[in-house]
Amino acid sequence: MAFAKICKVDQENRQFKTDWTERYCFFLPDHNSAKPTCLICMQTVAVIKADNLKRHFNSIHAASFNANYPEKSDQRKQKIASMLTSYKHSVLTMCKTTSAQESATAASLHVSWKLARAKKPFADAELIKQCAIDMAAEVLNQEEPIKKEVVELLKQVPLSANTATRRVEVLAEECFSSLLTDLRKTEAFSLAIDSSCDRTDMEQLSVFARFFDGKSFREELLCFISLPGRTTREIIFNELTQFFERNGLDVSKIVSVVTDGAPSMVGHRQGLISRLSTVNPALLAFHCIIHKSVLCAKLCGKMKETMDTVTRLVNFVRESSSLQHRLFRPLLEEMSAEHKDLLLHNDIRWLSKGRVLERVCDLRDELVSFLSSLQSQKASDFLSFLTDNKVISDVTFLCDIMSHLNHLNLRLQGKNHTVADMYEAIEAFRSKLHLLERDIHGRKLHFPRLREHCEKNKMQEDPAMKDFVSRLAENFKEIFESSPKLSADILLFVRQPFSVSADGQWTAEAKKLVPSIDEAALQMEILEMGTSDLLKAQHKDALVSDFWINVVPQARFKNTRDIAMLLLTMFPSTYICESAFSSMNAIKSQDRNRLSDSHLGQCLRIATTEYKPDIRKVASSRRSHFSH
Known part of the structure; x- marks a missing residue:
């Protein structure tokens, strides 16, 4: 039995004929997927076909319409033209209203984005709106018609605290969606994990991801998880794996994790790393x-x-x-001191010791004068401390050595540092320690405060100072060489690919890191790179990441590029987490301590992200309406 062919209307390309408007009072609107629409009742028909239009007109409108407006008469033409004009006017009015509403929504999104980026409260949006209205009124004072129009437009922008909250939710979700899309496409990414308490003693777990998005390396907030109870490795692991499952992320793509070294993170049996390693055995774990x-x-x-x-x-x-304290500060001004006040020490802040010691050394004379004016026993004890030259030599020594440590610390801080960059800084500092160890018994070129103090009081340095520098060098050697995750050669390869040997042991290590590479081909590519004068010339002027992304050809040096990109993906420290916690404290301040955990995470995502959502696209996809 033969089956009849099914008629597919969308493939027939039927055209609307202009004379149908006068005969059947139908027209075709000017937009995509438009259907013939009746000018009298505004009903539509599914198919552009004369019989369908005729059937509708004859069964519903023909008797009354033809009686009042005979066919081919001028009255009929004028009536149809009038109905068409009325329809176009209503459509134009609706479009203008919709466009104005979308513009108001876009303006509201822009303000909410700026507020979240600046870590400001949602309620400040209303203040910004009032400021904008007042500025427009003052600037356009001489242009009354324009002033009235602009002020009315600004008043229509919805910027209440609740509206700003919803806008931040939408913008954060847009950024998170972009992040998930990139993470699902990338081949590998690394994590930086740390936790800290907010203003209300709620433990917050911060997880950042570093990955290559096809153009550059990104460091983005992956998740910000509240831990209301205990923070054991099982709880942290379960929260993390559930987040990955909910969002369709693959745990096996994680190449490395860096933590602050807390027991809940790196404990041999009770740590998060050991738990993650059971899921992903190839995972590399680093201590910040x-x-x-x-x-x-x-x-x-x-x-x-x-x-x-x-x-x-x-x-x-x-x-x-x-x-x-109030009496001490005027004394500093009176004595024209170099600084206005002393600095408090905080053991959590990495640069604190050096800054406190520098300030005490610079204000020693002012402190002696101030303590001399006090009558308490404590003041007398501290005065004896500051006037003891032997003790002050230790203070100046600590001040000098801490300045070197602070210089190292500042070099290690910052975003977008690679593992190779930071290990290079550590190796450079270890070399400096050997120089400092020799210099302290010599000319003391690198201990300017200690040298000045010893020369002024004609005294020698304490042998304990050299012992301290020697112990410091031993500590760096022990901690950074005891269990190296990456060899010196493989780190050198990322920074100086022309300086490594092709037949060294590091290629075997590279094979372990990236099992998919061909070790034999890797060695051949290293030799070929070493003979390329063009690559050597371009390497001199390019940053490490830019060199591997934009200079080294993927097709020609696939294996070398794969291993370099994997190493560049790794986080070397938890600096980005610590920086996020500073932003967290600014967002959830003492005056804003009732901010919910979800809104805190959304504000933090916007404050730290490098993604920039398309505000107009977001506004057009939302239901726009004027509000307060």
Whole structure:
């Protein structure tokens, strides 16, 4: 039995004929997928076909319409033209209203985006709106018609606190959607994980992802998870894996994780890393390089006692009495001191010790004068401390050595640092320590405060100072060489690919890191790169990441590029998490401590992201309406 062919209307390309308007009072609107529409009742027919239009007109409108407006008469033509004009006018009015509403929504989104980027409260949106209205009124004072129109437009922009909250939710979701899209497409990414308490003692887990999006390396907030109870490895692991499952992310794509070294993170049996390694055995775990460098510089013995005394001295002047602090600051102004006040020590802040010691050394004379005017026993004890030249030599030594450590710390801080860059900085500092160890018993070129103090008081340095520098060098060696995750050659390869040997052991390590590469082909590519004068010339002027992304051809050097891109994907420190916690404290301030955890995460995502949502596209996709 033969089956009849099914008629597909969308493939027939039927055309609307202009004479149907006068005969059947139908027209075809000017937009995509338009259907013939009756000018009398505004009903539509599904198919552009004369019989359908005729059937509708004859069954519903023919009797009354033809009686009042005979066919081919001027009255009929004028009536149809009038109905067409009325329809176009109503459509134009609707389009203008919709366009104005979308513009108001877009303006509202722009303001909410700027507020979230600046870490400001949602309620400030209404203040910005009022400021904009007042500015327009003042600037356009002489242009009354324009002024009235502009002010009315600004008043229509919805910027209440609730509206700003909803706008931030939408914008954060748009950024998160872009991030998920890129992460699903990328071949590998690394994580930086850290936790900290917010203003309300809620533990917040910050997880950042670093990946290559096809054009550049990105560092983006992956998730910000609240941990209301205990923060054990099982709880953190379950929260993290559930997040990955909900959002369709592959745990096996994680190449490395960097943490602050807390037991819940790196414990052999109880740590998050060990739990993640059961899911992804190839995972590399790193202890934050900045945290490790700070651990190397922990004070002990005589130096710790000196630092503690300096801290107590600062606290005595600044914190023991408000009156005492108020009297100290005018004294500094009177004596034309270099600084306006002392700095408080905070052991959590990496640069704190060096800054506190520098300020005490610079204000030593002013402190002696101030303490001499006080009558308490504590003031007398601290005065004895500041006037003891032997003790002050230890203070100046600590000030000098801490300045070198602070210089290293500042070099390690910042976004978009690679593992190779930071290990290079560590190796450079280790070399400097050997120089400092020799210099302290010599000319003291690198200990300017200690040298000045010793020359002024005609005294020698304490042998304990050299022991401190020697111990510092040993600590750096022990901590950074005890269990290296990456060899020196493979790190050198990323920075100086022309300086490594093709037949070295590092190629075997590269094979372990990226099992998919061909080790034999990798060695051949290294030799070929070493003979390329063009690549060498371009390498001199390019950043490490730019060289591997834009200069090295993917087709010609596939294996070398794959291993380099994997190493560049790795996070070297948790600096970005620490920076996010500073933003968290600015967002969830003391005056804004009732901010919900979800809104805190959304504000933090906008404040830290490099994505820029298409505001107009977002506005057009939303239901726009004027509001307060």
